[in-house]
Amino acid sequence: MTTLVIGARGNVGRRVVDQLLAAGEPVRASVRNPATADLPAGVPVVAADLTRPATLTEALRGVRQVFVYAPTDGADDFAAAAREAGVEHVVLLSSGSVLLSSANGNLIAEEHRAVEQTMAASGLRWTPIRPLVLATNALNWADAIRDEGVVQLVHPEAKTAPIHERDVAAVAVAALLGHGSADGMLTGPRLLSQREQVELIGAAAGVPVRIEELSETEARQQFGQFEKPAVVDAILAFIANAARGGSPATDTVERVLGRPGLGFEQWAAEHFPLA
Numbered sequence: 001m002t003t004l005v006i007g008a009r010g011n012v013g014r015r016v017v018d019q020l021l022a023a024g025e026p027v028r029a030s031v032r033n034p035a036t037a038d039l040p041a042g043v044p045v046v047a048a049d050l051t052r053p054a055t056l057t058e059a060l061r062g063v064r065q066v067f068v069y070a071p072t073d074g075a076d077d078f079a080a081a082a083r084e085a086g087v088e089h090v091v092l093l094s095s096g097s098v099l100l101s102s103a104n105g106n107l108i109a110e111e112h113r114a115v116e117q118t119m120a121a122s123g124l125r126w127t128p129i130r131p132l133v134l135a136t137n138a139l140n141w142a143d144a145i146r147d148e149g150v151v152q153l154v155h156p157e158a159k160t161a162p163i164h165e166r167d168v169a170a171v172a173v174a175a176l177l178g179h180g181s182a183d184g185m186l187t188g189p190r191l192l193s194q195r196e197q198v199e200l201i202g203a204a205a206g207v208p209v210r211i212e213e214l215s216e217t218e219a220r221q222q223f224g225q226f227e228k229p230a231v232v233d234a235i236l237a238f239i240a241n242a243a244r245g246g247s248p249a250t251d252t253v254e255r256v257l258g259r260p261g262l263g264f265e266q267w268a269a270e271h272f273p274l275a
């Protein structure tokens, strides 16, 4: 029976599609704009937008399981549509911040917690997938590395354990296939300071990369160009907490997958030869 992947073009969603196909599972992919899909040949693609509930009925028809990103809007409507369609299991991409007491009250943690609460109250069987720090965050550094050979960092010594999106997807697929208990906090295999992450990227890209340290005030200004103030607060609080040693590395990936998580070195080698 078919699994619908909502957000099939996303960093994680696309790997979920690939890994379900590799496991021989029937997959349907949903994107908001099918013209931009670019998915593997033979995968049926439907248009669905979590903020437009009318689009969900057709997308969910005949679907037994769903992988879905935690939507900031539309979680109630999604849950109602999934129940109506007879969906048996929802695998929700949430956030490890809901398990981090130091993140209580920050917007990113609370938005994910609210979606989890909606799923818990929905009557649907659901499994949260809870990565703490995605390695793909480092793609935000790519332009500055390519153009200027520099990365500006607040708290460069703050340590996190970034997780490869393929491992997040693998844990989600394990949940969809009924293997392993996937709801613990997901991280990469080891803690690395932001400085070490940049150095590994420089090595993978084959270019020298300089680090410029930002004060919190400077970082607030910079992040504020792209994010609303409450998100900037959440990100800065998370980095400051990591600088105090508050961002853990867990063994959840290894326990679920039966192999160590993919290292940041590998992630950098795959993403940072800069074209």
Ligand SMILES: NC(=O)c1ccc[n+]([C@@H]2O[C@H](COP(=O)([O-])OP(=O)(O)OC[C@H]3O[C@@H](n4cnc5c(N)ncnc54)[C@H](OP(=O)(O)O)[C@@H]3O)[C@@H](O)[C@H]2O)c1
Binding pocket: 006, 007, 008, 009, 010, 011, 012, 013, 030, 031, 032, 033, 048, 049, 050, 051, 069, 070, 071, 093, 094, 095, 096, 097, 130, 131, 132, 133, 134, 136, 137
């Ligand atoms: N950054 C972190 O460190 C971190 C940590 C913990 C958890 N997370 C979670 O991981 C997510 C990012 O994962 P990612 O890198 O795989 O994301 P991504 O590459 O940005 O992809 C996001 C996907 O969500 C889909 N989407 C967005 N709004 C939608 C809507 N209204 N209806 C249907 N689909 C919608 C997009 O679909 P289209 O293709 O149609 O545009 C896209 O495929 C975050 O949003 C957060 O929830 C992130």
